[in-house]
Amino acid sequence: MPYTYIVRCADDTYYVGSTWDVEARVWQHNSPDLGAAYTRHRQPVALVWCCWYDSIEQAFAFEKRVQGWSRKKREALIRGEYDDLPDLSRRLAVQRRSAERDGGFEAQA
Structure with missing residues (x-):
């Protein structure tokens, strides 16, 4: 298999x-x-x-x-956090705009 x-x-x-x-x-x-x-x-x-x-x-x-994929996205897959994968696919600038719109942004390493 x-x-x-x-x-x-x-x-x-x-x-x-x-x-x-x-x-x-x-x-x-x-x-x-x-x-x-x-x-x-x-x-x-x-x-x-x-x-x-x-x-x-x-x-x-x-x-x-x-x-x-980034390390962060691979680790989400490993943990089974499938709903998080699409957001982890976005460029950092898109993540930042989305977080600002939702009430805050924390820098991601």
């Missing part, structure tokens, strides 16, 4: 990938020579989110989409 997954690396960064076998792939990311170059230098990694798809093409397409 095809999956998109996110692992948290030892340096608190995230790696997004897609695979047929999540358990095997996480094991590979934690091996000294089988995982992606990015995770090989940031071990150990831990699976923090995954979702299965009907096709590997769908899993790969979602992987590429999430790779372009």
Whole structure:
């Protein structure tokens, strides 16, 4: 079954990938020579989110989409805060105008 997954690396960064076998792939990311170059230098990694798809093409397409997301948006996905995702897609200037209209804006890191 095809999956998109996110692992948290030892340096608190995230790696997004897609695979047929999540358990095997996480094991590979934690091996000294089988995982992606990015995770090989940031071990150990831990699976923090995954979702299965009907096709590997769908899993790969979602992987590429999430790779372009901000850390804040990835963390909302990991926490299951799906209603927050659209607002996190907006540019900072749009977020600022919306917050000012709603009664306040706090700078986002």
